[in-house]
Amino acid sequence: MPTLALPFPAIDPVLIQVGPLAIRWYALAYIAGLVIGWLLARRLVSRPALWGGTSPMTPQDLDDALFWATLGVILGGRLGYVLFYNPAFFAQNPADIFAVWKGGMSFHGGLAGTLLALALFARSRRIPVFSMLDVAAVVAPIGLFFGRLANFINGELWGRPADVPWAIVFPHGGPLPRHPSQLYEAGLEGIVLFLIMLLVVRSGELKRPGVAAGIFGMGYGVGRIIGEFFREPDVQLGYLAFGTTMGMWLSVPLVLAGLGLLLYALKRKPAP
Template sequence: MITFALPFPALDPVLISIGPLAIRWYALAYIFGLLLGWQLARHLVSRPALWGGTSPMRPADLDDALFWATFGVILGGRLGYVLFYNFGYFLQHPAEMLMVWKGGMSFHGGLAGTLLALVLFARSRGIAVLSLLDVAGVVAPIGLLFGRIANFINGELWGRPSDAPWAVIFPSGGNVPRHPSQLYEAALEGLLLFAVMLVCVRLGALERPGRAAGIFGIGYGLGRITGEFFREPDPQVGYLAFGTTMGMLLSLPVVLGGVLLVVLSLRPRTGAAS
């Protein structure tokens, strides 16, 4: 019995339609996240004091890094979704694997793709890998914030049934009040984590290669695991052993990798990071 629930706001996932061309909020979230992150990254590397006196790269280096990261996000995100969330379907419909416009992206896949792209880029330019990953770790919550808000606007990735007074009835979620888990994740993985990253930068995290990237990994992983307690699992995957979800399992290596980077950043500095 439904006692109280908030109606889903009448938000069209398509912002503007021009003939067959449709500009969607989700696409804009990726674009704005990348562009704002790029601007903040340029600001960070243009301030040598944040790096202990010498910036490990030039702002111009980040112009090309943005291009590499964009492909890493898109290709990795799609491949991650195919492998982790709907492999059986795509095995039967391989032609749809690259049809990104039909939906289906994985953050963990996008993270892996971006890491690989940035490592390759840094190696090709002679830039310290860990320092470039630190920059990415500081700015990544911006994209997460916009992305989760776009998920809410799309009425997708909604939460588990709830009797909370702020529960929402999503158009595709049945006549059941649900946690607006997209907004929970926007707050945890976006706003809160971004604030933490800025504080860490002020406290000198960028002076120790790998520290900011590690803090991001820990913060994102814990935030995502927390959000998964309120988020409805993808129906084709469902709950896994002991009530865990795919999102929880994929986030554990992110947390462990973050811890490893932070521990490594505590070592005495013996030379340039790589």
């Protein structure tokens, strides 16, 4: 291990606190991801040429969809963490299931919750479900980017011990320098995936409902699996069979589902 390591930046996880009311960076990350994603989504649906001449939804539809997506992210993310990452603890302490301020959210659960919420919303408005999911897929990396930055600020979900020059000693990660895996994931799942989704939009693939959603599923799954090679697994789970992690296993079905959706969408003729 190196004799020197980068110091962990002393950033208070609480931005502002007034009495019992605390505004945390983590909450702001969720808000920023949702709001910026919503603004970009409105811009996408306001350009009919991207969809082949007629947009499948209106900006006003997205105003209402934001509420549904927020519920899906929060409820799905929390339920996914409870079921996938710490079911034994929450079985013994069911009241803590609702203590979201203590941390514990699963992206895969949040994704499932958001997919379900947006699919139900789209059906209620008679919007093509795949087109609604395509919009969400294009803007989702924005939320992922801010979320991983918040993980870093909180000093949580740190990486495995490392001897790279940029290794960091995290306050709650023991004395060993570790990979800043949160920043790796912010780059892969946020910046790189967002650029890929912009290329998908620019190439006119929104005219094929399901292409963007399929590419997002594959891209996130692959990026997450790569990130897991640098990330320390949750202490209550540890390493699974063959040195894998829970994050890897949850990402494999996402890659396969994304590939299946992409192949299905490519068989359909694009809108003129």
